[in-house]
Amino acid sequence: MSNEPGGPAPVPDPYAAPDPAPAAPVPPSGYESVPPSGYEAVRTPVGETPPTYPYGAAPPAANPYAQQPGAGDAPPAYGAPQYGAPQYGAPQYGAPQYGAPQYGAPGYAQTPPPYGAQPYGYGQPYAAPPTEGMAIASFVTSTAGLLFFGGLPGPVGLGLGIAALRRIAVNGKAGRGWAIAGIVVGAVGILWLLAIVAYIIFVVALIGSSGSGFWDEVEQGFEEGYEQGTDGSGSDQLPEFALRTDLVAGTCLTTYSWEYDMADTEPVDCAVPHEAEVVGLITMTGPVSLDADDAFDSAYNDAWDECDQLTEGLLPDYFSNGSIELYYPHPDDFAAGNTSAYCVYYGDETGMTGSATAGTLELAASGTSS
Incomplete structure (x- = not known):
């Protein structure tokens, strides 16, 4: 074979070094691009807003001709997208769609109900607590x-x-x-x-505080009520009684008399404490009415007025510290010739001494003489 121009092509030398020489293999650096995982395929770069698509529209497909990083390139920053990675929302084979739950991934953990509490399911009625x-x-x-x-x-x-x-x-x-x-x-x-x-x-x-007089009054009330009931007239009739005749003006009495005949009190020396005194004898103009509640009994009213004037003459303004009581004869006794009534003064407080008729009366409450 000839190496001259226009001659046949030279035969390559099998022992000659190849031209150009092949590049020596480069060991892997660890920064080579790797296929994106399911999380890298759906994550959004920092500072960017995920794109939105109309309902039913598919996201754009990834560019298969995108430039891949070389062996000597620096590793991508954390969270930055890799070159050639599919766009946000691009479906990858075997990768889950954005928002779709992983197969077999557990949902939110539910806290078990406390001990003894009954869970309320759908359609289960509320049970009211019992009453204490x-x-x-x-x-x-x-x-x-x-x-x-x-x-x-x-x-x-x-x-x-x-x-x-x-x-x-x-x-x-x-x-x-x-x-x-x-x-x-x-x-x-x-x-x-x-x-x-x-x-x-x-x-x-x-x-x-009332002493024995209270029970005497109660007894008298029972007796009068009994006599009124047996009479049948329906009015407060005078009971049968005979007024005593042994008292004179100036006689001091131990207690106030609750009886018509004054048999529940006795004469006492006026120097010792006593409750009442006979201040005068009043001659009745006629017999009193048998009805003790007769407000128009002229004989009783005349005798009361005379007793009031007599006591006022002995004890001026007597009603401020005491009162008077008129004890009259029964109409039967008046017809028999007993026409005198007793005008009796008694103080509001027990224990007076002296005599009103003698002008030496001292009341227990005030301690002053008449």
């Missing part, structure tokens, strides 16, 4: 005690209501209204009971 029995017992006890026992069980109902409120605060049961009602009614029952006790104490004290 102690609250109902408080209301029943307080109400029954107030209506039938004068409020005596009121303290029990009040205590049950307070205990029921404490138990409801712990166990969460219903019945708070019953407990409050039991407390209120129980308190009213206690007040009512105290009022009854106070009234009884007041009556006992009043009876004790």
Whole structure:
């Protein structure tokens, strides 16, 4: 073979070095591009807003001719998209769609219900809590005690209501209204009971301060009521009595007389404490009416006016510290000739001394003489 121009082509030398020489292989640096994972395919670069697409429109496909990074390029920054990576929203084979849950990925964990609580499912009715029995017992006890026992069980109902409120605060049961009602009614029952006790104490004290005269008046009232009932007239008729005739003006009496005949009092020395005094004898103009409530009894009214004038002359303004009483004869005694009535003065306070007719009377309340 010839190497001259125009001659046949030269035969290559099999022992000659190749021209150009092939490049030596470069070891991998670890920054080569890798296929995007499912998370890298759907993440959005920092500072960019994910694109939106109309409903039903598909995102644009990835560019298969995009430039890939070389072996010597610097690794991409954290969160920055790699060259050649598919665009946001581009579906990758085997990669999940944006927003689609991973197969087998668990949802939100549900907290199990507390011990003893019943979960409420669809269509399951709400179960109301039971009512505290102690609250109902408080209301029943307080109400029954107030209506039938004068409020005596009121303290029990009040205590049950307070205990029921404490138990409801712990166990969460219903019945708070019953407990409050039991407390209120129980308190009213206690007040009512105290009022009854106070009234009884007041009556006992009043009876004790009145002495024996109170019971005498009660006895007289029973006797008059009995006589009125047996008479059948329906009015307060005078009972049968005979007025005593052994008293004179200036006679001091131990106690106020509650009887028509003045048999329940006795004469006493005016120097010792006493309650009443006969200040005068009044001559009746006629017999009194048999009806003790007859306001138009002229004989009684005339005798009363004369007694009032007599006492006013002895004790001016006597009614400010005392009063008078007129003891008259029965109409039968008047017909028999007993026509005198007793005008008796008695002080508001017991224990006066001296005599009004003698001008030495000293009242127990004021301590002043007449």
